[in-house]
Amino acid sequence: MKFPLSKIWSVLLIASLPMISPAQKVKIGYDKGTDFLKFKSYTWVELTTAPSRPLLYWNIVTSVDAKLKTKGLTRTESNGDLILVPEGGVGLGFNVAAGTPILSTSTGAPPALDATMWTGASGSGNLMAPYVAEGTLILTFVDRATDKVVWIGTVSQKLDMEKKNKSLELVEKSIVKLLKEFPPARK
Numbered sequence: 001m002k003f004p005l006s007k008i009w010s011v012l013l014i015a016s017l018p019m020i021s022p023a024q025k026v027k028i029g030y031d032k033g034t035d036f037l038k039f040k041s042y043t044w045v046e047l048t049t050a051p052s053r054p055l056l057y058w059n060i061v062t063s064v065d066a067k068l069k070t071k072g073l074t075r076t077e078s079n080g081d082l083i084l085v086p087e088g089g090v091g092l093g094f095n096v097a098a099g100t101p102i103l104s105t106s107t108g109a110p111p112a113l114d115a116t117m118w119t120g121a122s123g124s125g126n127l128m129a130p131y132v133a134e135g136t137l138i139l140t141f142v143d144r145a146t147d148k149v150v151w152i153g154t155v156s157q158k159l160d161m162e163k164k165n166k167s168l169e170l171v172e173k174s175i176v177k178l179l180k181e182f183p184p185a186r187k
Helices: 005-020 054-070 164-181
Strands: 025-030 041-044 082-094 131-143 148-159
Touching (some): 054 082, 054 164, 131 164
Antiparallel strands (some): 131 148
């Protein structure tokens, strides 16, 4: 079975759109049967290995603690109502500029690799790295009494490891966005 070239280009364009987005990507899920008002305290899970980026980890912990404090939760060193399990890391993702043409608009054969569409019509004024650091943070809240996950959230954000202060600001904004809907509103 042969697919028309225009359909293949359409699928590739749709698949590439999430890579173009510069904003944080947030996903959350929670147990809708849980009464979050009963939780008054939380305890960070004890790490089994040291973080590979201790300064970044410290910034994340400090930011999460501050945000949870504004929501009425108290951090305890042990036996909190909730156990907070952090996971995450920094990996490499594709660095795709939104203004660079990605796909051919013609229905003919794809252009040769040296065609101008691969660098933009006027050529590339600044060379972009093909990969960029992307940080991902996953926060899981476990009800200590039932040993059941009650809330989980994931946030991903592109980071510039050369501009550490800017990256730390982006991490802070990502945490604010991630915890915006914690605890979930009662319905």
